[in-house]
Amino acid sequence: MxxxxxxxxxxxxxxxxxxxxxxxxxxxxxxxxxxxxxxxxxxxxxxxxxxxxxxxxxxxxxxxxxxxxxxxxxxxxxxxxxxxxxxxxxxxxxxxxxxxxxxxxxxxxxxxxxxxxxxxxxxxxxxxxxxxxxxxxxxxxxxxxxxxxxxxxDQKGRFKLAVAAQYAEPLRAFLADVPGVKEAIVAGSYRRMRETVGDLDIVVTAASGSPVMERFTGYEEVAEILAAGSTRASVVLKCGLQVDLRVVADESYGAALHYFTGSKAHNVAVRYIAQKKGLKVNEYGVFRGKNRIAGETEESVYRAAGLSFIPPELRENRGEIDVARTRKLPRLVELCDLRGDLHTHTKATDGHNTLREMALAGKSHGLEYIAVTDHSRGLRVTRGLDPLRLKRQCDEIDALNEELEGITLLKGIEVDILEDGTLDLPDHVLAQLDLVVGAVHSKFELPRARQTERILRAMEHPHFTVLAHPNGRLIPQRPPYDIDMPRIIREAGRRGCFLELNAQPERLDLFDIYCQMAKEEGVLVSINSDAHSTFDFANLRFGIGQARRGWLEKQDVLNTRSLEELRILIARTMQRPNTCGPYKRQTKPQIRSGKNVR
DNA sequence: GCCGTTTTCGGCCCGACTGTTTTCAGTCG
The missing domain is CATH 1.10.150.110 (DNA polymerase beta, N-terminal domain-like)
Known part of the structure; x- marks a missing residue:
């Protein structure tokens, strides 16, 4: 091997x-x-x-x-x-x-x-x-x-993004409230929406003499002070999360924010470019000799380096700097672009809410449609649906759709992909549904070749629509299963089915680099909450963050489509007749242009 | 060890804080 x-x-x-x-x-x-x-x-x-x-x-x-x-x-x-x-x-x-x-x-x-x-x-x-x-x-x-x-x-290592958010938001608000503080923002990998963060980097602008350092080290959640100078301090919170604070003057806000957002590799590359132009970039600004020429905003820092503004999620030195030179950066997908959610659960299996409650919660999050995709019978711990119970649920959905306004429920299933790649429900049952979301929930340890073949066989099924959480990892307890993901993406492109980006904070799966690959192959990605309760729609923002890290634009995401457009795309995938013509595949975007900048 | 619109050799990002030192090395982000 x-x-x-x-x-x-x-x-x-x-x-x-x-x-x-x-x-x-x-x-x-x-x-x-x-x-x-x-x-x-x-x-x-x-x-x-x-x-x-x-x-x-x-x-x-x-x-x-x-x-x-x-x-x-x-x-x-x-x-x-x-x-x-x-x-x-x-x-x-x-x-x-x-x-x-x-x-x-x-x-x-x-x-x-x-x-x-x-x-x-x-x-x-x-x-x-x-x-x-x-x-x-x-x-x-x-x-x-x-x-x-x-x-x-006894350290727990990196924190899931959603967990870090629970500590970051209150602390940011606490600092923003200190007299003399103008801006307070969480930078670092948190701002870049990485799936886990090792620590929090907070940038504050404040008038000199502001008591911000004192207030920070005295924050009630602080367990230990690692360092405390006049402009920078590091503490460890009681939960074990390290927080680094940096205080700068107003005119350095953009430079400091850029500096502390990182990534390190991105910053090194930007400074190198600036250096070639005779400039010096540090956390206080962009300088020509002793003259500051930029730094009050991040835009000004990039402009000085001859680059267009690069969204934080792209700052990994994976080609974004070359593209920023040509001013052709993607217009990244945003939360408000999502019009639906294609993976949700109800009380019928392991969800906590009724169909109606889920529908109303989806609507309150601005969604126009949600697919109900409870588990299939093979997943016994969730009391997965057999054909009879699924039929009953579909009848309930029909009745509810008659009644509800502003939101449409789609009839779906999260069907188990069995060890041999067959699906856990008969074809004629799957044929009755609006969409079929397939997922692996067992036999995670199969060797690479068998696991890959298993998924590819499932994707060949004529009713297969979306591959859910394709890599199967759970942060931090379960690594991804061993599969040939590039091949699965290519085959999804050939087959015409879709890949999920599961927005649960412990999944965030597709990973960012595979989102990029899916985009290159013209495979649409569905950003789904996998909601098991009405609260879980809020996780979509983490899915959006991961999608943005993967360079995805609105048109690369399946559920930014209207319900009508969605039905056309699904009909094609499920090899059903439709009258609206074929889905036109995009031309491949060139997002990795040449060598990265050192 | 990589790289090149100044270069095939000589560059390679920048500053704060701590601790051990008597002016700076080591680490970190």
Whole structure:
């Protein structure tokens, strides 16, 4: 089995870590880290590119040397450089880099002088007071290491976006209320709508002398103050979430917001471009010499660099800068573009509300139609529907549609895709429905080839409409199942069916890079709440965030269509007659134009 | 180790805070 892109990226990541501890040229280390990012963003397996005789040096940040190493890893499963580095340094030593406060220099010191190789050994050395004796270390550093390890072991890691929001919004409001504060905004990965966030970055503009720092460190949710200067402070909340606050003057608002929204790779690329124009970009503004020429708004920062405004969700240095140069960035889909929701549940299975309650809640969220897609009989824990109960539900929907105004219920099912790729209900039953949403709910551990074939076979079913939560991951407890997603996307394009972007905060599935791929293949994506209660429609905003990260525009999203248009598209997919002509496939958008900017 | 409308060599983003130091190295974002 050839190495997958994730395996290659892991090798390069490990090489970068070990080189760093060895004290190698920092730019060489950065080259490996850039390669990790480049390979992670690839829409095709590198071994497939090689089979197709593609030139890997065309990839951003991949030159002759790294291309050779990729070939080596694919051919042999090994990388000689990594093997050599691991004879010089024990592999576990890179784990020490994860301890906050420890960087490569200190890790090297600890290994060479105290033979510390693992976090356990580090903890022991700190408790025995052996670290303070090293030059460059002291009592305080030793204590910080102890505390960091203790905090690390019971730390929950990254927070789901929706959970982070529960802490971020009240804290932002609290800071906005401090006298002298003009703007307060949560930046960082939260603003970029990443599916999980490691910490919160908050930018505040305030008049000098404002008590904002004092109020921040005194916030009642603060458990620990990590650092507190005059313009920047870091705390850990009781829930374990770290929050970094930055205070700047009004005229630096845009520059600071840009800086703290990131991503780091995006910022580096923007500063590099500015530098070529003789400019310097920092969190205070854009400068030519000592003159500030921009910085009061983010738009002004981009303008100074010769770029159009780049929405936060795109700022990952995945080609957005090249496109911003040409002023052809996509007009990203917005929450208000959604006209329907094609995946919801009711009390009939594992939902909490009635048909009527769900319909009214959907309407109150501005939706014009919602598909009722309760589970099928195979999913016994949810009391999934058999043909008889489904028929009864359909009758209820018909009756309700007669009565309701401003919202239409569609008759659907979330049918189980069985292990062999068949669907959990008979064809003649599925044929009666408005749409069929198919999903995998069992046998997550099938090998890649079988899992992929299972889904492809299901998609071939004439009544199959939408593939729900295609990767099956649950943040943080379940990784995605092992499938050939690029192939599934291509086949969905050929077959003419749709892919779901499930907006539940623990799913957010399709992932962003697959949204991009779906767009390239002309496959429409349906952003669905998978609501199990009336409250869950609010999750659609997280789905929109993920879709925007995947460069999706209104026309790339199935449920931005009117009900009439939707019915036409579904009719085509379900291979039923319709009188409104074929759906015209889009031309492929070119969203990855050439190399990324370094 | 990568890259090139100034370049195939010599660049490669920028600043705050802490702790250990007596002016700065290390880490972080």
């Amino acid at each position: 050839p190495s997958h892109n994730a395996d290659i990226a892991a090798v390069f990541e490990e090489i970068a870590n070990l080189l760093e501890i060895e004290g190698a040229n920092p730019f060489r280390i950065r080259a490996y880290r850039n390669a990790v990012q480049a390979i992670g963003a690839l829409s095709t397996e590198a071994y497939v590119l090689l089979e197709n005789k593609e030139d890997l040096t065309e990839l951003p940040g991949i030159g002759r040397d790294l291309a050779g190493k990729i070939e080596e890893i694919i051919a042999t499963g090994h990388c000689a450089l990594l093997d050599r580095l691991q004879t010089e340094l024990p592999p576990a030593v890179t784990e020490l880099l994860k301890v906050p406060g420890l960087g490569p220099k200190r890790v090297r010191h600890l290994y060479h002088d105290l033979d510390v190789q693992t976090v356990e050994q580090l903890y022991g050395a700190a408790r025995e007071g052996r670290i303070r004796a090293l030059s460059g270390f002291g009592e305080k550093t030793e204590l910080n290491i102890l505390q960091a390890i203790e905090a690390h072991t």
